[in-house]
Amino acid sequence: MKTRIYVPRDAAARSVGADATAQAILAEGRRRGIDVEVIRNGSRGLLWLEPLVEVVTPAGRVAYGPVQPADVPGLFNQGFISGASHALAHGPTEEIPYLKSQERLTFARVGVTDPRSLEDYLGHGGYRGLKAALDMEPAAIVAAVTTSGLRGRGGAAFPAGIKWKTVLGVDSPQKYIVCNADEGDSGTFSDRMVMEGDPFLLIEGMTIAGIATGATSGYIYLRWEYPDAKAALNAAIATAYEKHYLGENILGTGKRFDLEVRSGAGAYICGEETSLLESLESKRGQVRFKPPLPAIQGLFGKPTVINNVITLASVPIILDKGAEYYQHFGMGRSRGTLPIQLAGNIKHGGLIEKAFGITLRELLYDYGGGSLTGRPIRAVQVGGPLGAYLPESQFDTCLDYEAFTAIKGMLGHGGIVVFDDTVDMAAQARYAMEFCAVESCGKCTPCRIGSTRGMEVIDRLIAGNNPAKQEKLLRDLCDTLTYGSLCALGGLTPYPVLSALNHFPEDFVTSVRARVPA
Amino acid sequence: MTNAKIVNTNALGQVVSRVQIDAVLGICGELKAIPAPLIPVLHAVQEKVGFVPREAVPLIARELNLSIAEVHGVVSFYHYFRQDPGGRHIVHLCRAEACQAVGAAEVEAHAKRTLGVDFHGTTRDGAIRLEPVYCLGNCALGPSIMIDHELHGRVSAQRFDELMQDTRTPAAGGKP
Incomplete structure (x- = not known):
């Protein structure tokens, strides 16, 4: 009898040796005359256990991890192909508390299925959302997305339904759906995991968006740093065309939707929607003035829906199970679930999809298990490089857009980067300004020049060169950036800078900087 | 490369061969009908030639009916496009916060010291070019680096040395 074993093909799993592990399992099976089939799934998101190997047993899938090639003979010796116990065994995968306690709506299939297999996708509820949408009027699809309460998961949290409604309402012979897959925030990888682990889901979400708004052409703007996601998407797109889930006659309905992946070229600013559109047009990724909104004049001047990967990937379940089902999750005005990414100096880093409302503390300690180094957690940065650094006193904040604004x-794209007590917060503040200087598109003065001046002021401040004056100057400069920048890069860089200064002032004082390890 | 193939040596002393020029023209011919072809063309050129030669800029401009300034503007805007040759392998080292939190700065210092180069520099043997990158999406398993298009996680200074050794060893799939 053939034993089926899952070894992720996710880039994070591969970065710690999943390919070698898969090879070793196949080789060891052959050596012992055991018929083994290795399936390369997405990652379950329990990243500290990668490579996480799952063996299919009559009682379900049983997890072992992290499995390195050297562990493989021992696992066979102990009888892991029948799910036997072992030092690396974690029991039935679905029963692992980290996974079991999640609310996986968008990530329901990620890590479960073979991302290259359309049959697997269909067998696990795939394309039910599209089939429902094909029986609906465009306005009813848009209304479902609006009612679900889905807000843009890229960071700006703008209601997706309102964007779609605007595009639907514009009369134009050509409209576009653009997926923002320029996931540049440090501490985030949920877009990557969906694209690698369940690419048909994104294709389905974009197709529904096309049918809802009358757009017949779509682009996925993917950062070059994600070559595995590119391969996964291109393979899935080819299959979808072949099986008429894309193209000129989707499932025989006469509706058309074409889809293509375009690669970015290393520019954080291209995650900003108007720079992204410029870049898709093969121009310098410089921010556009708004208005006009992209929904009215977007790609090539045409009405364009531009949404993040997770936003679009959340649409199929809304159409499949209904807006009320999705809307039922969450708190306040933050409806549904958020795929949270726990990263940096954390023991159990990974992907946690939960309804809005969980606290940072629960995430850091109940899921994360504290810092990787075992030292106290001193600061966390939520929402990417433009997000604030939060001290321990704010760890009881709920994950909710409005609670974070307060x-x-x-909250941004849901990335949480953890730092232990060896972090130098003045260096982090300086880095925020440096990052802004490196990645500024140069269109507006506060961001282009203010970021460099910001580094200089922070250097003088931490050198103790008339610190009171420098601090005043830094706060004044941050005001200019906040109120005078054209987009969020310049506008939000003051968040990490001022939060570091306000919550960790001691790190900026020369006389106490001896505390900070070099 | 023989002297007969050399058609130009530019101000930077780059040798641009007929083969490279033909590659650029071929790529332009293949892609110029798609909407907004410039960035896809630049990706294809860099993939094939290893960088975007300065000589290629006016050629691409001519083929795509753009101004030289437009093409130069795009090439120079994006961090990923390289205009100088060097480095049979490109090592992108993540400098972003999640990697910083687990010691990326130490790996960066170690890499620069052991390779004897700063960012954008190439080792004397021409094997490795070091580039910074801001996030590889492997934030729970940092510090991360990407060697050509292969991602590596949990890269300590020692692991970095092993990876550089493997990269330089042809037996391990590397080009010396």
């Missing part, structure tokens, strides 16, 4: 932070 503490002068932002």
Whole structure:
């Protein structure tokens, strides 16, 4: 009897040796005359256990990890192909508390299925959302997305339904759906995991968006740093065309939707929607003035829906199970679930999809298990490089867009980067300005020049060169950036800078900087 | 490369061969009908030639009916496009916060010291070019680096040395 074994093909799993592990399992099976089939799935998101190997047993899938090639003979010896116990065994995968306690709506299939297999996708509820949408009027699809409460998961949290409604309402012979897959925020990888682990889901979401708004052409703008995601998407797109889920006659309905992946070229600013559109037009990725909104004049001047990967990937379940089902999750005005990414100095880093409302503390300690180094967690940065650094006193904040705004932070794309007590917060503040200087598109003065001046002021401040004056100057400069920048890069860089200064002032004082390890 | 194939040596002393020029023209011919072809063309040129030669800029401009300034503007805007040759392998080292939190700065210092180069520099043997990158999406398993298009996680200084050794060893799939 053939034993089926899952070894992820996710880039994170491969970065710690999943390919070698898969090879070793096949070789060891052959050596012992055991018929083994290795399936390369997405990652379950329990990243500290990667490569996480799952063996299919009559009682379900059983997890072992992290499995290196050297562990493989021992696992066979102990009888892991029948799910036997072992030092690396974690029991039935679905029963692992980290996974079991999640609410996986968008990530329901990621890590479960073979991302290259359309049959697997269909067998696990795939394309039910599209089939429902094909029986609906465009306005009814848009209304479902609006009712679900889905807000843009890229960071700006703008209601997706309103964007779609605007595009639907514009009369134009050509409209576009653009997926923002320029996931540049440090501490985030949920877009990557969906694209690698369940690419048909994104294709389905974009197709529904096309049918809902009358757009017949779509682009996925993917950062070059994600070559595995590119391969996964291109393979899935080819299959979808072949099986008439894309193209000129989708499932025989006469509806058309074409889809293509375009690669970015290393520019953080291209995650900003108007720079992204410029870049898709093969121009310098410089921010556009708004208005006109992309929904009215977007790609090539045509009405364009531009949404993040997770936003679009959340649409199929809304159409499949209904807006009320999705809307039922969450708190306040933050409806549904958020794929949270726990990263940096954390023991159990990974992907946690939960309804809005969980606290940072629960994530950091109940899921994360504290810092990787075992030292106290001193600061976390939520929402990417433009997000605020939060001290321990704010760890009881709920993950909710409005709750984060209230503490002068932002939830962004749901990335949480953890730092232990060896972090130098003045260096982090300086880095925020440096990053802004490196990645500024140069169109507006506060961001282009203010970021460099910001580095210089922070250097003088931490050198103790008339610190009171420098601090005043830094705060004044941050005001200019906040109120005078054209987009969020310049506008939000003050978040990490000022939060570091306000919550960790001691790190900026020369006389106490001896505390900070070099 | 023989002297007969050399058609131009530019101000930077780059040798641009007929083969490279033909490659650029071929790529332009193949892609110029798609909407907004410039960035796809630049990706294809860099993939094939290893960088975007300065000589290629006026050629691409002519073929795509753009101004030289437009093409130069795009090439120079994006961090990923390289205009100088060097480095049979490109090592992108992540400098972003999640990797910083687990010691990326130490790996960066170690890499620069052991390779004897700063960012954008190429080792004397021409094997490795070091580039910074801001996030590889492997934030729970940092510090991360990408060697050509292969991602590596949990890269300590020692692991970095092993990876550089493997990269330089042809037996391990590397080009010396």
